[in-house]
Amino acid sequence: DGGITQSPKYLFRKEGQNVTLSCEQNLNHDAMYWYRQDPGQGLRLIYYSQIVNDFQKGDIAEGYSVSREKKESFPLTVTSAQKNPTAFYLCASRGGIANTGELFFGEGSRLTVL
Amino acid sequence: GEDVEQSLFLSVREGDSSVINCTYTDSSSTYLYWYKQEPGAGLQLLTYIFSNMDMKQDQRLTVLLNKKDKHLSLRIADTQTGDSAIYFCAVNAGNNRKLIWGLGTSLAVNP
Numbered sequence: 554d555g556g557i558t559q560s561p562k563y564l565f566r567k568e569g570q571n572v573t574l575s576c577e578q579n580l581n582h583d584a585m586y587w588y589r590q591d592p593g594q595g596l597r598l599i600y601y602s603q604i605v606n607d608f609q610k611g612d613i614a615e616g617y618s619v620s621r622e623k624k625e626s627f628p629l630t631v632t633s634a635q636k637n638p639t640a641f642y643l644c645a646s647r648g649g650i651a652n653t654g655e656l657f658f659g660e661g662s663r664l665t666v667l
Numbered sequence: 668g669e670d671v672e673q674s675l676f677l678s679v680r681e682g683d684s685s686v687i688n689c690t691y692t693d694s695s696s697t698y699l700y701w702y703k704q705e706p707g708a709g710l711q712l713l714t715y716i717f718s719n720m721d722m723k724q725d726q727r728l729t730v731l732l733n734k735k736d737k738h739l740s741l742r743i744a745d746t747q748t749g750d751s752a753i754y755f756c757a758v759n760a761g762n763n764r765k766l767i768w769g770l771g772t773s774l775a776v777n778p
Binding site: 657 | 698707755766
């Protein structure tokens, strides 16, 4: 079945370490997104990519980096510069402009900094 | 800037109807969405409504849109314990169709 796969589901990191969260989709969607979710703060956009080899900063990009070398893949690196990285991270994708524009989400990755 | 607001909590008894409300500021929004998030999981699209519609019904779900007041609501009939979750309202905004999200309404269904 088509969908979005995020891995790992749970990740623990020591302070000062970089960590990369994987996001893969087989929906043939052009656009992909990374959101951060904290209790009581809803979804905040970190980075998004509308096409391969191109991406834009969202509202809270500081301390994060992404790449989009393949249409199917949009990994997110949480760097040591991110001051408060403990959160639930959600990856999503969206199809072409002819559709209704809804996002399809992965199951999320929970990052805990020890 | 664009904004979407929702009440944070709603508690209902099993079998009652639930109504979750949402207000938004961008009058140019073309699609308005309701998503459901169960604990520890991603978001699932429940339903959406196009801006030229007033109402959309899908089984137990009814979406009402009042464009004049920029008010969107989601009614869940015969609410079950399995409906306990966080419900997010989202609207697309601007030329780039960026999605603006509410903070989510946590629905608790009591037996």
